[in-house]
Amino acid sequence: MASRTSTSRSKLLRPLVQDRIQALLSEGPPDEAALLAFAEWIHGKPFAEPVLTLPQLKAAVCAVFGCSTPAELRQSNEFALAVAGRTINLKTKADWQKLYREWVGVPAAERNRSGNTCINGIDVLENFRPWHVFGLEPATATADDIKEAFRRLAKDHHPDVGGDPRVMERLQKMRDSLLAFR
Numbered sequence: 001m002a003s004r005t006s007t008s009r010s011k012l013l014r015p016l017v018q019d020r021i022q023a024l025l026s027e028g029p030p031d032e033a034a035l036l037a038f039a040e041w042i043h044g045k046p047f048a049e050p051v052l053t054l055p056q057l058k059a060a061v062c063a064v065f066g067c068s069t070p071a072e073l074r075q076s077n078e079f080a081l082a083v084a085g086r087t088i089n090l091k092t093k094a095d096w097q098k099l100y101r102e103w104v105g106v107p108a109a110e111r112n113r114s115g116n117t118c119i120n121g122i123d124v125l126e127n128f129r130p131w132h133v134f135g136l137e138p139a140t141a142t143a144d145d146i147k148e149a150f151r152r153l154a155k156d157h158h159p160d161v162g163g164d165p166r167v168m169e170r171l172q173k174m175r176d177s178l179l180a181f182r
Helices: 002-026 032-043 054-064 070-075 077-082 093-103 130-134 143-157 165-180
Strands: none
Touching: 002 032, 054 070, 054 093, 130 143, 130 165, 143 165
16 A cells, blocks of 8 residues: 555656756756755755764864874964964864864854854854955955944944844954954
8 A cells, every 4th residue: 555655646746856857957057056956855855064073173174284183283383373372172073163163164054044143144153254244355355345344234233232242342353353454
């Protein structure tokens, strides 16, 4: 009985899938994003974002400092200067994640977030990515562009208008760090 049910269900689904394939092909050759969207449609929900493993985190952070192993990283003067004044435990995944966010980038699983502490999909309390948060291009942004972007964000995130004081403090640090190099 179960095989008859699955057979009849597949007969009903086949035209829907074929229609979806035709719609996809009518837009031109499918790219990676289109194929992923089709696979998620078949699956019935979006796939979970991949989470970085501890070896991936270690390799990425080590590469930024020109090291091939965590032991080499511990001996690096550049790394020591980068984490000066902080206690970093290179035995915990949480600290490797912090280093990754700071020196490599925002992990895919942490992009496109929403909430009180998120701006442009980035949680500003977890990730220090001022160019992305301010929506500016590093190569072309002027000091005036940085100040204007800060003012625009401050209108929404200042504590006087109901914003989170931690977010406002972080925005000020981001603004100051960007202006320091202009």
